[in-house]
Amino acid sequence: MNALAATNRNFRQAARILGLDSKIEKSLLIPFREIKVECTIPKDDGGLVSFVGFRVQHDNSRGPMKGGIRYHPEVDPDEVNALAQLMTWKTAVADIPYGGAKGGIGCTPKELSTSELERLTRVFTQKIHDLIGINTDVPAPDMGTNAQTMAWILDEYSKFHGHSPAIVTGKPIDLGGSLGREAATGRGVVFATEALLAEYGKSIKDMTFAIQGFGNVGSWAAKLIHEKGGKVVAVSDITGGLKNPNGIDIPGLLTHKDTTGKLANFSGGDALDPNDLLVHECDVLIPCALGGVLNRENADHVKAKFVIEAANHPTDPEADEILSKKGVIILPDIYANAGGVTVSYFEWVQNIQGFMWDEDKVNNELKKYMTRSFHNIKNMCQTHNCNLRMGAFTLGVNRVARATLLRGWEA
Numbered sequence: 328m329n330a331l332a333a334t335n336r337n338f339r340q341a342a343r344i345l346g347l348d349s350k351i352e353k354s355l356l357i358p359f360r361e362i363k364v365e366c367t368i369p370k371d372d373g374g375l376v377s378f379v380g381f382r383v384q385h386d387n388s389r390g391p392m393k394g395g396i397r398y399h400p401e402v403d404p405d406e407v408n409a410l411a412q413l414m415t416w417k418t419a420v421a422d423i424p425y426g427g428a429k430g431g432i433g434c435t436p437k438e439l440s441t442s443e444l445e446r447l448t449r450v451f452t453q454k455i456h457d458l459i460g461i462n463t464d465v466p467a468p469d470m471g472t473n474a475q476t477m478a479w480i481l482d483e484y485s486k487f488h489g490h491s492p493a494i495v496t497g498k499p500i501d502l503g504g505s506l507g508r509e510a511a512t513g514r515g516v517v518f519a520t521e522a523l524l525a526e527y528g529k530s531i532k533d534m535t536f537a538i539q540g541f542g543n544v545g546s547w548a549a550k551l552i553h554e555k556g557g558k559v560v561a562v563s564d565i566t567g568g569l570k571n572p573n574g575i576d577i578p579g580l581l582t583h584k585d586t587t588g589k590l591a592n593f594s595g596g597d598a599l600d601p602n603d604l605l606v607h608e609c610d611v612l613i614p615c616a617l618g619g620v621l622n623r624e625n626a627d628h629v630k631a632k633f634v635i636e637a638a639n640h641p642t643d644p645e646a647d648e649i650l651s652k653k654g655v656i657i658l659p660d661i662y663a664n665a666g667g668v669t670v671s672y673f674e675w676v677q678n679i680q681g682f683m684w685d686e687d688k689v690n691n692e693l694k695k696y697m698t699r700s701f702h703n704i705k706n707m708c709q710t711h712n713c714n715l716r717m718g719a720f721t722l723g724v725n726r727v728a729r730a731t732l733l734r735g736w737e738a
């Protein structure tokens with residue numbers, strides 16, 4: 328089942344639990360707008376190369392649409408659609424005044440030079456600049472993009488609309504980015520994990536962790552877990568995996584990845600086949616890379632007792648069912664990774680106010696939002712006798728449906 332079919336299925340199940348009117352259900356399934364653009368750029372060697380870029384704006388009933396832009400070879404319209412819809416439920420679960428959107432370009436960023444990436448980002452921005460805006464649709468980083476990508480979008484957008492720092496979040500601090508945004512998704516994952524473990528009388532220091540992906544989200548999650556006394560026993564990126572039953576030296580590994588660009592060849596552990604990371608012995612598994620990685624092929628072999636979905640849509644519905652039957656507790660993506668968009672919201676607020684918060688304020692507010700959402704999800708689980716994924720979906724869908732109804736349909 329592809330990401331869109333899986334996301335639609337979860338949404339429909341939540342709609343059924345909530346007894347949602349079928350007309351509202353249908354209107355929430357159809358995205359507000361789907362944009363597909365051709366992006367041709369000159370290569371450094373003088374040749375031309377063409378890419379396809381997407382921006383799907385799913386829903387704006389609760390506020391401007393919000394979501395990252397992904398650069399990855401597997402970006403396709405269905406996946407972007409699913410990720411945009413997930414953003415709508417995520418912003419509603421976090422109770423921040425946004426709708427949902429997502430963008431992407433089908434490319435392999437590691438095969439492009441910095442100048443080629445800059446040209447590609449600028450061409451994409453030229454094609455969509457009149458369809459995004461600080462009160463309509465605010466992009467941010469996702470897989471394969473970063474603060475520099477946001478700086479190029481800000482600059483290109485500002486050529487058409489005047490200086491507009493609030494047009495993107497996750498931008499460099501020097502251009503109005505928020506302190507704490509770079510770490511926010513990983514930090515939110517840690518706050519979410521703490522809230523979940525507390526329900527079982529456990530804390531991070533009692534647990535062993537396996538983390539798939541060591542980019543923005545995975546590396547920050549690993550660092551913060553390590554600082555809290557948790558034992559990270561396995562990690563992986565595209566280049567390979569690493570295991571150490573006594574706990575990996577995460578600060579050392581971060582330095583190694585910074586210097587070499589990869590996890591491979593780090594001396595503080597044994598090599599691990601990256602495909603085995605998800606079924607490695609641990610208490611808590613945190614996928615922080617691609618979608619669909621937990622599926623019917625591997626779900627039955629997962630050893631973890633808890634799965635924290637830091638990636639978007641890492642668990643397909645078949646795996647969801649297998650893991651639930653095994654008693655594995657899954658903290659769903661639309662809550663677990665909401666720390667990023669929550670601090671994006673703080674960044675946007677700071678840009679609009681023209682006033683910068685200090686990092687402690689950002690982190691303390693983030694903890695408040697993550698803790699409050701966890702308790703709201705738990706209440707939905709109790710009310711509807713459902714698991715955490717359906718608790719989060721019903722919470723988000725209900726808020727969006729209420730906003731949609733209140734706004735009405737009069738032309």
Ligand SMILES: NC(=O)C1=CN([C@@H]2O[C@H](COP(=O)(O)OP(=O)(O)OC[C@H]3O[C@@H](n4cnc5c(N)ncnc54)[C@H](OP(=O)(O)O)[C@@H]3O)[C@@H](O)[C@H]2O)C=CC1
Pocket residue numbers: 468469470471472512539540541542543544545563564565566589601615616617618637638639664665667668
């Ligand atoms: N950035 C954010 O604020 C947010 C991100 N997310 C989600 O978190 C996930 C990760 O995003 P982010 O950290 O930003 O992305 P990055 O591009 O910074 O990092 C992605 C990481 O995944 C690794 N990776 C890719 N494919 C594989 C694979 N097959 N096996 C193992 N590792 C792999 C990459 O390896 P390598 O380093 O070798 O390239 C890299 O370490 C995505 O699902 C994203 O949608 C969710 C909310 C917010």
Ligand SMILES: O=C(O)CCC(=O)C(=O)O
Pocket residue numbers: 393394395396417465466467468469496497639664665667668669671
């Ligand atoms: O920070 C944001 O606006 C969006 C982050 C994102 O793309 C996500 O949560 O999946």
